[in-house]
Amino acid sequence: MAINRKDVLTRTAVGAVYVLIMGVCTLLSWWTTLAAVCVTAGFCAWEFLSMAKSSGLHPYRSIGTVTAVCIPLAMALNAGGTHIVALGLAVAFLGGICCLLRFFVHEQDGIVDVAVTVFAFLYVGLTLGSFLLLRDFDPGLGGGVMCLLILLSIWGNDAFAYLGGSAFGKHKFAPKISPKKTWEGVICGMAGGIVFWMLIPLLCPNCGFSYPYAALCGVLCGILGIMGDLTESHIKRSFNCKDSGTLMPGHGGMLDRSDSLLFVSVGAWFLVCVLPVFLQAPEVIAWL
C-alpha cells in the first residue's frame, strides 16, 4: 500500500493537537491528567453507546456517559489515598442502579440495553481510571514524565505501525478483523513503542525500572496495544460501524484514537504499580 500524503497530513495534524493536549495535561499534574481522562472517558462512552444505538439497541447514553465521567472524578476525592479505586467502583455501582431504575420504569426496554450501558461505562471508565492510578504512582514531575513516555510509546507504536505498514506492508496480520494491518507495520510499531519504554529508566530513575524490565514492559504493552486496537475493530464490526465517531478527522472518533490506551493503561498500571509490590512481598516470594 502506497503512502497517501494528504491522508498522512490530516491524520498527523489532528493527532498532533490531541497528543499536545493529552501530553501537556499528563505532564503538568495529577489534576490536569484527571481532566483529560474525564473528557476522554465521556467521549468514548458516548461513542460506544451511539454505535450500540445505531445497531438497533436502546442503550442509556446519558447515564452511561455521566457514569463513565464520574468514575475517574470520584477517584479524585481520595487521590493519593487508599480508597481511590473503591470510590470509582462505588460510582460504577450507583450507575448500575440508575440503569436498573430506568429499566424498571421503562417497560419497553430490554435487559440487553442495561447490559450494554453498564459494559460501556465499565469498559471505558475502569480502563481509563487505571491511567489515573498510574499517574498517582508519583504525582510529581517524575511520574508525569513516566506517564508521558508511556503515552508516547502508544502513539509511537501507532505512528510507526502506520508509516512502516504503509511503506513496507505486504503480509496481512489479521485480515478478517483489521484488513489494513500488516506484520511489517506491527513489527515497526512494536519497535517504536519499546524505544519510549526504554527511556523511562534513563529519564525517571526514581521509578525504579531496570532496562530489561522496561523492555519487557514495552513488549507486553505493545501486545496489549494491538489487542486493544483489534478489540475495538471487532466491536465496531459487531455494531456494523466503520468508525466510532467523527470527532477526529483521519482517526475517526475518540474511541478509535483511544483503543490502545484503554488496554495499555491497565497493563502499564499492573506492571508499574502492582507487580513490583507483589514481587517484593515476602509471602509472594515464598509462594514462587
Place this chain on the structure above:
Amino acid sequence: MAINRKDVLTRTAVGAVYVLIMGVCTLLSWWTTLAAVCVTAGFCAWEFLSMAKSSGLHPYRSIGTVTAVCIPLAMALNAGGTHIVALGLAVAFLGGICCLLRFFVHEQDGIVDVAVTVFAFLYVGLTLGSFLLLRDFDPGLGGGVMCLLILLSIWGNDAFAYLGGSAFGKHKFAPKISPKKTWEGVICGMAGGIVFWMLIPLLCPNCGFSYPYAALCGVLCGILGIMGDLTESHIKRSFNCKDSGTLMPGHGGMLDRSDSLLFVSVGAWFLVCVLPVFLQAPEVIAWL
C-alpha cells in the same frame, strides 16, 4: 382468583426444601452461608445466560457462571477482613478480561454477548455477595439469627403475598409486567415481611436495632423485594421467557425464587452494615 390447592402444595413442598437448606446454612456459620450463596449464584447466572441464549444471543455461559460462583468464593479469602469486597471485585475484573479474551479470538461474537455475560455475573454475584457481607457483620449465632430473620422476611413476604393475593386479590398492581400481582397481595406480603424484621431487635439485641429502625428496614426491604420481583419479570419478558428455569417446580428456576433476595441483600447490607456506621461518623453528622 381462587386458591389452587395442588399448586399451593407443590409450591409449598419445593419451597420448604429450599427454605430448609438456605435457612440452616445461613444459621450455622459464615462458611455454610458461603456454600449456599455460591450454589445460588451459579444457578442464577446459568439461568440468566440461558434465557439470553434462548433469545438469540450467544453469551458465555460457562465463563459467566464460573465468575458468578467465584465472586463470593474470593470474598472468603479475607472473610472478616477489610479486603473482602475488593477480592470479589478483582474476580469480577478477571471474569471481564476472560470474556474479552474469548471475544478477541471468536470473530463471530458480538460485543453484546460480552456485555450480557458481564452484566449477568455482576448482577448475581455482587447482589448475593452483599448477603455474605451481611452475614459477616456478626459471624456468630447472633448474626445467623439476624440473617435468617431477613431471609424469613423475604419468604414471608412472598408467601403472604401469594396467599393474600389468592384469597382477596382484586386490584391489579402492575398488570403489564406481572399480571397476577394485586395490591391486596402486596399489602399482605409487606405486613408479613415487617413482622420478621421486628423480631430482630427482640431476638438479636447485639445487632443494635431499635424497633422503629427495624420497622423502617422492613418497609424499605419490602419495597426492594417487590422491585426485585418486578425487575426479574421484566428481564424474563425482555428475553421472551415465562420462567428462568425448571429447577424448582411451582416456582420456576432458582432466579425466579431468588429475585427478591438479590435486591433485598443489597438493601439490608446497606441498612444494617453501612448506614449506621455513616450516621455515627462525626464528619457525616457535620455534613447533615
